Amino acid sequence: MIRRTLLVVVLVLAGCSAGRGGPAITLTATLTTPVDIDLRWEGAEPGTAAQIAEFATDPRGPWTILEFLPPDRRTYRHPDLMPRTAFSYRIRPVLGPATPPVPIRLTAPSFDVAAPADLSWAAPRSLPGTTGNGVPGGAPTGLLAEPRTRDAILLTWTDTSSDEEGFLVEILPQGAAAWSVVMVVDPDITSVGVQALDTERTADIRVRAHHYGTPSGTATRTTGG
C-alpha cells in the first residue's frame, strides 16, 4: 500500500511540475557576473511562434515577462540586477495561428493630421458581430489596417477562436529580420489602434490568437554584489 501511495505521489508531482509529457524546454541560468544572469535553453514545443522569458523573485511568482523572443532564440541576458537577490526564470512558448500579413504604409500626406486629434477610436474593443462563434485554435480572419492619422492605424479583425488567451499584434518593419510583438490585447478584442514608430511607417503587420505552451522548469540564481 505504501509503495502504491508513493507511486501516486510521484505521478502527481510529475504531472504537476511537467505537464503532459513534461516540458520540451530545458533551461539553465548562470551567474556570469555578480549582477548579470545568462539564460540558455534547449528544446522547443512544436508549433512555437514566439517565446517569452519570464522572471520572478519568488519561484512561486508572480512572473513578469522580460521579453518576447523569436522562436529560434536560445539565450537571454538579464543584466545589472539587484544585488543579493534571488532571481527565478522560466521560458514559455507562445502558440497559436496568425492572420496573413497586411501592409501598412504611413507615408501619404493626406494623413498628416494636426494634433491634437481625437484618439478614442484607438482603445481596444470588441466590435459587434466579430467574435463569439469561435472554435479551438481558430486563426483571426479579415485583418484590416486602416490609416487614421499620420502615425496611427486602426486594426480590425474577426475572432474565430474560442480558446485564445489574447491576441498579439506583431510587426515586421521594412528591412527588419524578424517579427516583433508590439501589443498584447485581451481575449475577444477585435479592434485596436497602433501608433507606429518612425521605423514602422512602412511595414507588415499581423494579429495572432495566442495561448501559452508548457513552460520550462524553473532556474534560480542569487546575485552577489
Add this chain to the structure above:
Amino acid sequence: MRRRAAAVLAAVLALAAAPSPASAAPLETGPWTSYSPTFDLQQRGCGTASGLTFRLTCSTASGDQRAERRYATYSSGVRQFEGYFRITSMPGSRISLKQTFGPSGPFFMLAVERGGRLYAVHGGTTLATGATVGTEVRVNTVHNTGNGAHRTYINGSNRHSQTGGGGGYYDKFGAYRTESGAGPVDVTWSGIQFWRK
C-alpha cells in the same frame, strides 16, 4: 499507515496547488519592514481613477491632466516601492507613470512614450524599451534618505541611479501628462508594496 500515506499525498497535493503569493519579496538586502502609507487620490483634467486603474481620456496636450495616488510624506530611513503596471491602451505618448517627489518638486519621474520606451523625464535617459502594451512591467525604487541615493529597477535591472536632495519625499503613481505628452492612456497598477529599513 494508510492514514499517514494519505496525509503525505494530501500535503503533496496542497503544495502543488498552492496559489502564487500576492506579491514578491522585496529586493536588495534587508531586513525590510513592510508598511502601508496612506494616500490621497488626485484626479484633474480628464484624469479618472477606479481602484488601481488610471485613465487620461483626452488627447489634450496642455493643462493639468492626471489620475494619481499621492502617498504620505517620508523623511527618514531607506524606502522601497514596488509595483507592477500594465498599459492596456496608449494612443497617446509621454505619460508619467511613477514619481518620487522631493521637497521642491519631482525628484524622479518615470514616463513611457509611444512604442514602450521608458525614460527618466529629467534628462530623458532611456531606462528600458520593453513596456509593451498589454504586458506587466515591474518597478522597484529604493531611496536612501540619509545620502540621497535613489535607484530605479525595471524588471529587476538597475536602470537609473541618482543622488541629491534632502527633506521630505513621497511616492506617486498612476498616469500624468508630462509637459510634452498627451493621452489617452489606460494603465492598471497591481502588487503595490512599501518597505522601509
